[in-house]
Amino acid sequence: MGEGWQSIPGSVAAPQGFRAAGIAAGLKPSGGLDLALIVSEDEAIAAGVFTTNQVRAACVTYGQERLAANPRARAILCNAGQANACTGEDGDRDNRAIADLAAKALDIDSDLVLTASTGVIGQRFDVDKFAKAMPELAELTTTFAPNESAEIASKAILTTDLVEKSIAVEMAIAGHPVRIGGIAKGSGMIHPNMATMLAFVTCDARVSPDLWQAMTTRAADVSFNQITVDGDTSTNDMLLTLANGRSAAPEIAADSPETEQLQAGLNQVCIHLAKAIARDGEGATKLLEIQVNGTATDADARHLARVVASSPLVKTAVYGCDPNWGRLAAAVGKAGVEFDQTKLDIALGHFELMKAGTPLAFDRPAAAAYMKASDTISVAIALHQGSGSGLAWGCDLSYDYVRINAEYTT
């Protein structure tokens, strides 16, 4: 997957015709960068995947309505500090106001500005601070070198994240370079169905709105919807993708080999960002990668992988570097997918722990040493019921997860 796509610098500003910047607008009580802007010089085809939470932030409802009305955008404005969720009609008005401010600073139609917010639920943001920062922020997208400005943007969307998440890739399609870039933030409330995470992807391919939305949904299904930190789904999650057609490659036609190439690149970008979010989960010390094979369907495999990656007993065992196949077996069993327990195989890295439902004798100290030494803990589960397969990513559950979330101030 993603074969042929090469890593390049530049993040969301790498695709042609995209710019980005970040600024400290005074929104975060802790200070620092807290407002990011991504700009497409041309009208871009826009697609989105939004939280399934019944309690939705103003920016979520707004983005869904905007894309339904016209799947095109010129800019994405994202703030950290206040989630602007559970803020009622005031929150809707505030959200519209900051979209207007960005449109004015960029001299574009305000219907072409998408918004995203992250931070404390129930808190409104101070629109005046946006008004004050916006002209400079818009200016910054043109004055910095693209690489630097995109890096600043990737920092400005973070909350409790420890590291920024960013990527760009390039490949020739029909003889012309096509580029995809992305930035994302985690790191708590991460769970399937677009939990508290924001991801913004830019691309210079030319593609129809319907195809771009379908490709975006498909990419989200194998990436962001397959990561879990704590099983909590947030009110603000969204993936927004822009494709501005600036590449000289011809329009990508549905069901063509080029669609598959572009899909592979989009998947690669989204999986990279998703894994980075899981690895940076609150309190995480390790990335947990669960591969499930041999289910009736891919959807079953993805579901099983997610359930195992979500299990607190599996997560604490990983934190404790304990090759605890019993907790893995129990987690597979509880997922609601029927299987024959006498066919269950479980491996941890290159250690086979269980074969045909029976625990194997394995070198326990060596397996524990593998866990201690590895940043990524790989678990492979085979059910031998069919040809379905799927991957999910999570992280361990540490003292720090409890500390961060017991002490986080509301």
Place this chain on the structure above:
Amino acid sequence: MGEGWQSIPGSVAAPQGFRAAGIAAGLKPSGGLDLALIVSEDEAIAAGVFTTNQVRAACVTYGQERLAANPRARAILCNAGQANACTGEDGDRDNRAIADLAAKALDIDSDLVLTASTGVIGQRFDVDKFAKAMPELAELTTTFAPNESAEIASKAILTTDLVEKSIAVEMAIAGHPVRIGGIAKGSGMIHPNMATMLAFVTCDARVSPDLWQAMTTRAADVSFNQITVDGDTSTNDMLLTLANGRSAAPEIAADSPETEQLQAGLNQVCIHLAKAIARDGEGATKLLEIQVNGTATDADARHLARVVASSPLVKTAVYGCDPNWGRLAAAVGKAGVEFDQTKLDIALGHFELMKAGTPLAFDRPAAAAYMKASDTISVAIALHQGSGSGLAWGCDLSYDYVRINAEYTT
């Protein structure tokens, strides 16, 4: 619920014709009581609810088959230390062997012995240790005072539990005293659908097998299936209930007022044990009680309550004594039940936190003080979509949960 049922001493030995005992058989590596026996002097009607995990211990498969063949029993034998799950055909043979040993010691048909195991998955137990301990264990059920022996039994089924869980109640039905007693163990892998928990209930009412199974299932649905510690479901969970008909009360007929009375008592016993398990969840410092009202159905309300009680972000907020209505709102929203977020009310104890989807100004220090001072944290959620209601119980997520589960040796 349960009105008229009075608390009495004696636990599972309180109903007429029941005896119990516990012994240190050397099964637990840490030593101490680890083998319990409950005996009915007469053949009792037996019912059970078993784990839904696809990976099942030998005792689970055995119990299901036994009750399907003949819903009657004379004894329940329960060991702590080894779960005897993922032990293949050897495990099945071992399980059958200990049932035979108990039958021999009690001089009864071995088909009338039910078994239960708790402890480390994948480990077989040493049948010889059962053989050695069994005659004395059977003898102990007759030599001790019922209260003392039942207390010892309630201790012998524990693993990482900190306290024993036990109750007995009495009420006159049709003018004659009827008694119900119960013991249970937790405390990790606790989640809806009979997670790692064992509960044994005795009763001296006279009741048909079908009615008793239906009443047992109903009681489990509002009690054990409504508690959660960590979302993990175990391979060994079971609730076994015995009704031996020793009470002078006439047989309980289906759909009679007496059924409702007995059901209320059975619910009361099961809810008491379930709450005790949640309160004693691994690392728990507080019991969390979630009441949901105003859903379309009771099942929706129970589901929503469970999801909120399971949320790690809610659980860490309770540990941090943080009146974090935002996390409560987000947890309600993620449960997959559709509702109008502008009608959502949330209260914490007597503090109203959210009304009609909008956060209220409340006395935050007082609410935090309530949380700090209370052993039980009560959350009330109203959706105003219908007349459904339900309760669920959980506990907070503390550093100790991580410590216990990262350090537990497999």
